[in-house]
Amino acid sequence: MTQSxxxxxxxxxxxxxxxxxxxxTLCFGQYEIVRFLNSGGFGITYLALDSLGRKVxxxxxxxxxxxxxxxxxxxxxxxxxxMDFERVVELFEREARALAQxxxxxxxxxxxxxxxxxxxxxxxxxxxxxxxxxxxxxxPRRLGPVEVxxxxxxxxxxxxYVHRNGILHRDISPDNILLSxxxxxxxxxxxxAREDATRASRILxxxxxxxxxxxxQEFYLASKGAxxxxxxxxxxxxxxxxxxxxxxxPNSTLRLAAVAEGSADPYEPIRGRVDGYDxxxxxxxDRCLSVFARDRLKSAEAWLDExxxxxxxxxxxxxxxxxxxIERRIxxxxxxxxxxxxxxxxxxxxxxxxxxxxxxxxATRKAAAERDYWAILNEAVDDVEPTVEEDExxxxxxxxAAEAAAAxxxxxxxxxxxxxxxxxxWGIFLVxxxxxxxxxxxxxxxxxxxxxVESAP
Numbered sequence: 019m020t021q022s023x024x025x026x027x028x029x030x031x032x033x034x035x036x037x038x039x040x041x042x043t044l045c046f047g048q049y050e051i052v053r054f055l056n057s058g059g060f061g062i063t064y065l066a067l068d069s070l071g072r073k074v075x076x077x078x079x080x081x082x083x084x085x086x087x088x089x090x091x092x093x094x095x096x097x098x099x100x101m102d103f104e105r106v107v108e109l110f111e112r113e114a115r116a117l118a119q120x121x122x123x124x125x126x127x128x129x130x131x132x133x134x135x136x137x138x139x140x141x142x143x144x145x146x147x148x149x150x151x152x153x154x155x156x157x158p159r160r161l162g163p164v165e166v167x168x169x170x171x172x173x174x175x176x177x178x179y180v181h182r183n184g185i186l187h188r189d190i191s192p193d194n195i196l197l198s199x200x201x202x203x204x205x206x207x208x209x210x211a212r213e214d215a216t217r218a219s220r221i222l223x224x225x226x227x228x229x230x231x232x233x234x235q236e237f238y239l240a241s242k243g244a245x246x247x248x249x250x251x252x253x254x255x256x257x258x259x260x261x262x263x264x265x266x267x268p269n270s271t272l273r274l275a276a277v278a279e280g281s282a283d284p285y286e287p288i289r290g291r292v293d294g295y296d297x298x299x300x301x302x303x304d305r306c307l308s309v310f311a312r313d314r315l316k317s318a319e320a321w322l323d324e325x326x327x328x329x330x331x332x333x334x335x336x337x338x339x340x341x342x343x344i345e346r347r348i349x350x351x352x353x354x355x356x357x358x359x360x361x362x363x364x365x366x367x368x369x370x371x372x373x374x375x376x377x378x379x380x381a382t383r384k385a386a387a388e389r390d391y392w393a394i395l396n397e398a399v400d401d402v403e404p405t406v407e408e409d410e411x412x413x414x415x416x417x418x419a420a421e422a423a424a425a426x427x428x429x430x431x432x433x434x435x436x437x438x439x440x441x442x443x444w445g446i447f448l449v450x451x452x453x454x455x456x457x458x459x460x461x462x463x464x465x466x467x468x469x470x471v472e473s474a475p
Contacts, residue, residue, distance in 0.1 A: 035087070036057075036080065036082060036086060036087040037054045037062050037064070037087075038051050038054075038062075038064065038078070038090060038135075039051070040052055044066070044076065044132070044134050044135075044139060045130075045132045045134055047069070048068060049066045049069075049074065049141065050066055050067050051064045051065075051066050051076065052064070052065045052073075053065050055075065057080075059082060059083065060079070060080070060081050060106070060110075061077055061079055061080050061081075061110075062077075062078045062080045063075055063076065063077050063078070064076045064078070065144065066141075068141070072144075073144040073146075074129065074141050074142065074143070075141070075142040075143065076140075076142075077140045077142060078138075078139050079107055079110040079137045079138040079139070080092065080137060081103065081106050084096075084103055084106075085099070085103065085137075091135045091136050092135055092137045093136070107137060107138045110138050110140075111131055111138050113208060114131045114138075115131065116183075116185055117140075117185075117208060118131070120179070120180065120185070122176050122179050122180075123202060123204075124172055124173065124175070124202060124203055124204050124205060125176050125179070125180065125204065125205050126142050126143050126145065126204055126205065126206045126207075127142065128140055128141070128142055129141045129142065129143070142206075145196045145198050145204050145206070146198060146199045147196050147197050147198040147199050148196070148197055149193045149194070149195060149197070150169075150192035150193070150196075150197060150257070150261065151191075151192035152193075153197055154192060154260070154261065154264070158264070161261050162294070163294040163295050166258065166261050166262060166295075167295075167296075167299060167325070169197075169258075169261070170258050170299075170325070171322065171325070171326070172202065173195065173203050173205065173254060174254070174318045174321050174322050175318070175322070176203075176205055177205070177250060177251075177318040178317065178318035178322070180205070180250075181247050181317065185208070186245060186246075186247070186249065186250055187205060187209065187250050187253070188208065188209035188237070188245065188249070188250070188253075189209025189229070189253075190205070190250060190253035190254050190257055191229050191232040191253065191257055192257050192260055192261070194206055195257065230266075230269045231256060231260075231267060231268070232253050232256040232257060233252075233270060234248075234249050234252035234253065234270050234311070235270040235271055235273070235274040235309060236249055236311060237249060237270075238271055246311060247316065247318075248311040248315070249311065251315060251317075251318065251321065252270070252306055252307060252308075252311075252314060254306070255302075255303045255306035258303055259288065259303055259307065262292060262295070262303075263288065263292070267285050268284045268285055270309065272284060273285055273309050274309055277309055283309065285307060285309075287300075288300050288303060288304060289301045289303075289304050296325070298324055298325055298327075299325045301324070302315065302321050302324040302325050306321065
């Protein structure tokens with residue numbers, strides 16, 4: 019043990035539980051623990067020195083729900099936890115390897131992965147400075163509009179880089195963002211392995227992996243498929259909301275419950291009620307804090323486009339160009355389609371015109387037939403001339419008797435004529451379309467030829 023470590027241990031003997039005491043060496047003496055930094059349900063972090071005396075952060079895989087410290091070694095609380103523990107260690111190492119591939123000034127670097135004391139460790143960059151939660155509590159005036167905007171832009175650039183590499187952070191919050199001594203914000207403590215571990219282990223499924231106020235509502239669900247890029251954007255927006263207003267937004271599960279009940283969302287948009295910020299900047303935060311992922315911005319790049327005027331104009335111009343390109347392609351397709359088989363197109367147009375003419379002629383014919391039909395029905399009773407002519411020399415009584423005798427014959431004749439005309443008209447309506455079947459004979463003429471010819475007695 020170093021002198022400082024021994025001194026700390028002597029002054030605070032009660033401070034050591036499951037964490038390793040100062041002076042403990044790891045990886046065959048390559049690292050020496052200086053002091054305990056933090057712990058959670060899945061691991062413990064320490065400040066350490068490497069073999070060259072440089073400060074590093076050591077993160078130990080230590081799922082407290084299934085293990086405890088026995089000396090310096092890790093011991094399972096039950097032999098039945100062995101398979102679950104091995105799975106957790108595997109996920110821890112997988113996350114470390116993925117993070118080791120990331121090279122960005124605002125993402126904590128991973129230098130080494132190793133096993134010791136019956137578990138796994140990773141060595142990370144030591145970032146001198148304070149996390150944003152400490153800054154908010156100790157020097158809140160440091161985070162004015164200009165500084166908040168700068169921090170947001172830098173973090174969005176880092177988050178876009180993380181997402182392009184197929185990784186989600188899953189635990190963005192003020193205490194997981196360090197503000198280095200030179201003012202650079204750095205993302206630390208990725209939560210992907212913890213999230214996967216809770217799904218892989220029944221024992222760890224009870225361990226809380228969400229942070230009220232910062233986690234979106236989909237983080238509270240059992241389905242991992244619901245967690246996507248907009249989920250990280252929600253957590254970052256909640257963090258920036260805290261920097262601006264001094265508090266995180268309402269718990270996302272409470273907001274979801276309110277919406278499900280048909281009540282108003284308890285979240286109050288900050289656009290229009292906070293001074294000193296560009297409306298586009300505040301509007302992007304409000305949008306990324308939408309309860310449902312589908313209503314949020316889709317990427318960190320899209321968020322940057324919203325808050326940076328130059329990028330916003332460039333994005334708008336690109337959308338205009340894309341719209342114009344779509345219109346050009348549509349016009350081209352229409353033109354190409356109209357140029358295919360011009361003869362066939364002309365013939366098709368001629369057929370359409372001929373069909374329209376035939377329909378018009380048929381309508382005219384039917385209208386004329388209808389007029390004739392009603393004319394016949396309204397025919398006057400005097401349309402048949404008397405068969406007995408009046409003569410001054412004939413006795414009026416004889417004429418009256420002859421007229422009375424001829425009246426029934428006249429009525430029968432009129433009835434037969436009307437029936438014949440009705441048959442003719444119905445033939446025009448019903449048989450007209452089949453005129454070609456009559457050998458070229460016009461339907462009207464065919465019916466007229468068969469009309470009975472009778473004369474009044």
